[in-house]
Amino acid sequence: MARMYREEDVRPAALSGKTIAVVGYGSQGRAHALNLRDSGHTVLVGARSGGKSFDAATRDGFTPVTTIEAALRADVVCVLVPDMAQPELYRETLAPNMKQNATLMFAHGFNVRFQQVQPRADLDVVMIAPKAPGQLVRRQYEEGRGVPCLVAVYQNTSGTAFDTALAYAHGLGGTRAGVLETTFAEETETDLFGEQAVLCGGVTELIAAGWETLVEAGYQPEVAYFECLHELKLIVDLIYEGGFAKMHEFVSETAKFGDLTRGPRVVDARVRENMRKVLVEVQNGTFAREWIEEDRSGRKNYKELLQKDLEHPIEATGRPLRASMDWLRKDEQRSEGARPLATASL
Numbered sequence: 001m002a003r004m005y006r007e008e009d010v011r012p013a014a015l016s017g018k019t020i021a022v023v024g025y026g027s028q029g030r031a032h033a034l035n036l037r038d039s040g041h042t043v044l045v046g047a048r049s050g051g052k053s054f055d056a057a058t059r060d061g062f063t064p065v066t067t068i069e070a071a072l073r074a075d076v077v078c079v080l081v082p083d084m085a086q087p088e089l090y091r092e093t094l095a096p097n098m099k100q101n102a103t104l105m106f107a108h109g110f111n112v113r114f115q116q117v118q119p120r121a122d123l124d125v126v127m128i129a130p131k132a133p134g135q136l137v138r139r140q141y142e143e144g145r146g147v148p149c150l151v152a153v154y155q156n157t158s159g160t161a162f163d164t165a166l167a168y169a170h171g172l173g174g175t176r177a178g179v180l181e182t183t184f185a186e187e188t189e190t191d192l193f194g195e196q197a198v199l200c201g202g203v204t205e206l207i208a209a210g211w212e213t214l215v216e217a218g219y220q221p222e223v224a225y226f227e228c229l230h231e232l233k234l235i236v237d238l239i240y241e242g243g244f245a246k247m248h249e250f251v252s253e254t255a256k257f258g259d260l261t262r263g264p265r266v267v268d269a270r271v272r273e274n275m276r277k278v279l280v281e282v283q284n285g286t287f288a289r290e291w292i293e294e295d296r297s298g299r300k301n302y303k304e305l306l307q308k309d310l311e312h313p314i315e316a317t318g319r320p321l322r323a324s325m326d327w328l329r330k331d332e333q334r335s336e337g338a339r340p341l342a343t344a345s346l
Helices: 027-038 052-059 067-073 083-097 134-142 161-172 184-199 201-216 221-230 232-250 253-266 269-283 286-296 300-310 313-323 326-336
Strands: 019-023 042-046 076-079 103-106 124-130 149-155 179-181
Touching: 019 027, 019 067, 027 042, 027 052, 027 134, 027 161, 042 067, 067 083, 076 083, 076 161, 083 103, 103 161, 124 161, 124 184, 149 161, 149 184, 184 201, 184 269, 201 221, 201 313, 221 232, 221 313, 269 286, 286 300
Parallel strands: 019 042, 019 076, 076 103, 103 124, 149 179
Antiparallel strands: 124 149
16 A cells, blocks of 8 residues: 655655745646745745736735746746646756756646656656645645645655655645655556546536436436536535445435446446546557647647537536526635636646
8 A cells, every 4th residue: 555644754854945936826836836835935936927827926925937037046846837838848948947956846747757848867856746626725725734645756866856745745735634655657647547537528428428318318408407417516525525435325225226236337348448448548648649739739629629518508508507506606706816727737
């Protein structure tokens, strides 16, 4: 079983007196910068002058600098811009300007795993990946808690790269919940597979297929929406809080029997085989090459597929139903002031 690191495992001296640059002030970037600053670290925010990130960081009390200046001044540079922007940022700005023997940090291993970023030999290269959106990383920290993190070392030139990474996770609040050791390859491959087969691709296709099946059979679209989309949150919350056990504890006996006898017919051997194929495409780089080429060529196919998804009839059904749910608007209003800018990854 992999080891879980906690507060007592941290060597605070690993970051003592060091300047940390957070490059990218989106969802994760904002949380990282604020949490690290509140933990007593010296934090620079690297952002383009006049951009939304620059303005957001300024509102939060930082004095943003250019990414070149951040690279020149920092001992630890954490790259939190979207995946597709990272290779150029590293080649053009970070690689020529980072200090000798500095630490290059990521929150996702995509570009290192698929060799879009090839770090200088003198750098320590590490990853701290909080397993929650940036807004939750920040909120949990403010409440005296933390979210679990993954830690990985790709390049350990100094011999103390792990200590630096763990101290960084501690500054985020991650050691309050636990930090699990992994590798860049494992984090990247499991993250991509999870997004494609379950969290995003799998869930949305399952919702759409369920809704379409009911509507095609003559049921009202609104009733199908409630059954196949709206109530999903209730089940996900139970599983999130206590795994399958808590879900089974709180749903009806009828629901449990249907789960146990019909679920395997929906997610059958053919679905599992397709999942294995998706995983192989992640592992052998097929997906990465496809996405990199799609991005380089202007994202035409991506935009068409996204628009098709957004125009699915379930969206037209759901909009007026959600408009009548007052609690959704209240939740949105409560978080509006603190809502971070979005980033490209979960």
